[in-house]
Amino acid sequence: MKADMLLQHDLASAASEAARAEAMGLDGFLVTETKNDPFLSLALAADATSEIEIGTSIAIALARTPMTTAVTSYDLQRLSNGRLVLGLGSQIRPHITNRYGMPWSKPAARMREYVCAMRAIWDCWQHGTKLDFRGDFYTHTLMTPMFDPGPVPSGNPKVLLAAVGALMTGVAGEVADGLICHPLSSVEYLRAHTLPAVEAGRKRSGREAVDFEVAGMVMVATGRNEAELQKAIEGTRRQIAFYASTPAYRPVLEQHGWGDLQQELNALSKRGDWEAMGRCITDDVLHTFAVVAEPEQAGALVRRRFDGLLDRVSLSLPYEVDDELAANVLVGVRAAR
Numbered sequence: 001m002k003a004d005m006l007l008q009h010d011l012a013s014a015a016s017e018a019a020r021a022e023a024m025g026l027d028g029f030l031v032t033e034t035k036n037d038p039f040l041s042l043a044l045a046a047d048a049t050s051e052i053e054i055g056t057s058i059a060i061a062l063a064r065t066p067m068t069t070a071v072t073s074y075d076l077q078r079l080s081n082g083r084l085v086l087g088l089g090s091q092i093r094p095h096i097t098n099r100y101g102m103p104w105s106k107p108a109a110r111m112r113e114y115v116c117a118m119r120a121i122w123d124c125w126q127h128g129t130k131l132d133f134r135g136d137f138y139t140h141t142l143m144t145p146m147f148d149p150g151p152v153p154s155g156n157p158k159v160l161l162a163a164v165g166a167l168m169t170g171v172a173g174e175v176a177d178g179l180i181c182h183p184l185s186s187v188e189y190l191r192a193h194t195l196p197a198v199e200a201g202r203k204r205s206g207r208e209a210v211d212f213e214v215a216g217m218v219m220v221a222t223g224r225n226e227a228e229l230q231k232a233i234e235g236t237r238r239q240i241a242f243y244a245s246t247p248a249y250r251p252v253l254e255q256h257g258w259g260d261l262q263q264e265l266n267a268l269s270k271r272g273d274w275e276a277m278g279r280c281i282t283d284d285v286l287h288t289f290a291v292v293a294e295p296e297q298a299g300a301l302v303r304r305r306f307d308g309l310l311d312r313v314s315l316s317l318p319y320e321v322d323d324e325l326a327a328n329v330l331v332g333v334r335a336a337r
Helices: 011-023 038-048 066-079 093-099 107-127 166-175 187-205 226-244 247-254 259-271 274-279 283-289 295-306 323-335
Strands: 002-006 028-031 053-056 084-089 158-163 178-181 213-221 290-292 312-316
Touching: 002 323, 011 028, 011 038, 011 323, 028 038, 028 084, 028 312, 038 053, 038 066, 066 084, 066 107, 084 107, 084 178, 107 158, 107 166, 158 166, 158 213, 166 178, 166 187, 178 187, 187 213, 187 247, 187 295, 213 226, 213 295, 226 247, 226 259, 226 274, 226 283, 226 290, 247 259, 259 274, 283 290, 290 295, 295 312, 295 323, 312 323
Parallel strands: 002 028, 002 312, 028 053, 053 084, 084 158, 158 178, 178 213, 213 290, 213 312
Antiparallel strands: none
């Protein structure tokens, strides 16, 4: 099981954090897309490292066109000598339409086409194939020598898709090199829904023999003393409540008989009552979706819970935590057997 460190601060610290992750023997350094452009951070990380994989977890695909993502990711693949893991996610309608001003429709079908369009663009650059991609959502038919960056010796970046529902998870199996599981993913949901949907997608596309990675962001509540641990638990309850208030994640709750909790949390979220939302997360819910443990045991418990289900993990730590503590948990994941 690979262990990946997420950028904990802003892009100014990306180079030093990536170098530290590499020095600790971790497998990947990942950047999420929230307040900063993830690709800028990865450019700094690529320049500061030589072996560790660098990646997005995730970049918002539908806020960009396939061409813009293809260009940026190819630059990073070249800059990192082939170490890029391109993690893409669709986001949800309000963010795509109201925050980014981009179109929204049939997200699973659009993401399938998005990845196929990127691969067509890369094939043009890598092998000189005429660019002639015509889909329902994207058309790319023009590539002149001035705009062709030429082949990357290491080949195309790996593409991982973030998914929760069966449709998007199946798309990952069909066209991607891996899947990124949402933090609100229980062992039971992974076994009953996620992995079967991946395999169904791989079978539909005849890609059963192609290497495929399943990555997960795992919520961990930990602290060096009782006060830190309680603060971590409170933060994790609030984060679970935030995720669970979204209708798209209701099926995960229904797997455990908690479907009504989604409606309750959604109503509270519309009132902005975030504290009450956190109080709705019982101990059963907390321990189903998060590993709660002291730092010395947390890494081993993450590995034990997800061994055989996830190929690589990063940590979702929705509370204030110092870099050393987070890194030591990841080292514990790699060291555990």
